[in-house]
Amino acid sequence: MSETGPVLATTGLTVRYGGVLANTDISIRVDKHEVVGLIGPNGAGKTTFVDAVTGFTPARGTVSVAGRRIDRLAPHQRRLAGLARTWQAGELFTDLTVRQNIAVASGRGPLHNLWSDLTGRRGSGDDVDAAMELFGLQFVADRRPGELSLGRQKIVGVARALAGPTRALLLDEPAAGLDTDESAEFGGHVRAIAASGLAVLLIDHDMNLVADVCDRVYVLDYGAVIADGTPGEVLADPAVRTAYLGSELAHD
Numbered sequence: 001m002s003e004t005g006p007v008l009a010t011t012g013l014t015v016r017y018g019g020v021l022a023n024t025d026i027s028i029r030v031d032k033h034e035v036v037g038l039i040g041p042n043g044a045g046k047t048t049f050v051d052a053v054t055g056f057t058p059a060r061g062t063v064s065v066a067g068r069r070i071d072r073l074a075p076h077q078r079r080l081a082g083l084a085r086t087w088q089a090g091e092l093f094t095d096l097t098v099r100q101n102i103a104v105a106s107g108r109g110p111l112h113n114l115w116s117d118l119t120g121r122r123g124s125g126d127d128v129d130a131a132m133e134l135f136g137l138q139f140v141a142d143r144r145p146g147e148l149s150l151g152r153q154k155i156v157g158v159a160r161a162l163a164g165p166t167r168a169l170l171l172d173e174p175a176a177g178l179d180t181d182e183s184a185e186f187g188g189h190v191r192a193i194a195a196s197g198l199a200v201l202l203i204d205h206d207m208n209l210v211a212d213v214c215d216r217v218y219v220l221d222y223g224a225v226i227a228d229g230t231p232g233e234v235l236a237d238p239a240v241r242t243a244y245l246g247s248e249l250a251h252d
């Protein structure tokens with residue numbers, strides 16, 4: 001295991017759905033403490049990439065976490081290797097409370113350290129309590145997801161994804177449907193997660209969130225990486241603007 005190499009790396013990741021080449025030869029890296037964006041027009045292959053990395057769809061190429069190849073492992077084994085994800089359509093159990101939703105996924109994980117790093121205090125409770133405190137959810141612990149704002153529900157989803165050993169976190173459109181303030185608050189949580197020592201890959205259509213939160217960005221179009229760099233660099237890239245032609249980015 002390398003402590004200096006990337007936390008998450010792929011080389012040549014390729015996914016074919018019948019006649020559609022949904023991901024073509026995608027090589028990316030995300031380092032410790034980094035938030036890296038993965039953006040691209042609708043249908044560019046972003047969710048396919050997350051599915052391929054986490055083992056939910058078959059792919060060619062390699063996936064490594066902290067230098068260890070995990071591409072032959074089943075999804076739950078990749079989770080144990082430190083790869084956590086959220087889903088595009090929230091995955092909360094509507095009949096369970098916030099506490100129960102997080103507890104379902106909980107084991108001993110990084111939340112304890114993250115919580116004490118951020119607060120300078122040692123948690124007395126377990127991992128679930130650490131998650132509650134870290135994301136400010138302790139006041140809604142006994143509520144059900146349907147009673148919370150969408151922003152809170154999204155944060156519960158992230159807390160739940162992080163319950164367990166985590167080195168890299170993949171967020172698939174986590175801020176969809178949030179208003180500007182909620183999105184900014186959410187972005188702060190994402191930065192805090194990376195600051196604690198995780199590697200974060202963020203997929204989102206909200207360019208303000210991506211520009212505010214990401215250190216670097218990869219741009220996908222038709223399943224392939226067409227640009228990478230800082231948010232400023234990629235958003236100014238003519239190839240990226242052409243890929244987004246007709247969408248919001250082309251008009252700003």
Ligand SMILES: Nc1ncnc2c1ncn2[C@@H]1O[C@H](COP(=O)(O)OP(=O)(O)OP(=O)(O)O)[C@@H](O)[C@H]1O
Nearest residue numbers: 017018020022040041042043044045046047048049
């Ligand atoms: N299970 C599947 N079977 C067949 N084709 C699929 C499947 N999932 C995705 N595709 C196709 O693969 C391509 C990439 O889709 P994907 O959902 O990964 O894109 P995306 O960038 O996440 O899009 P969006 O931004 O709209 O969520 C699209 O052409 C899509 O129609």
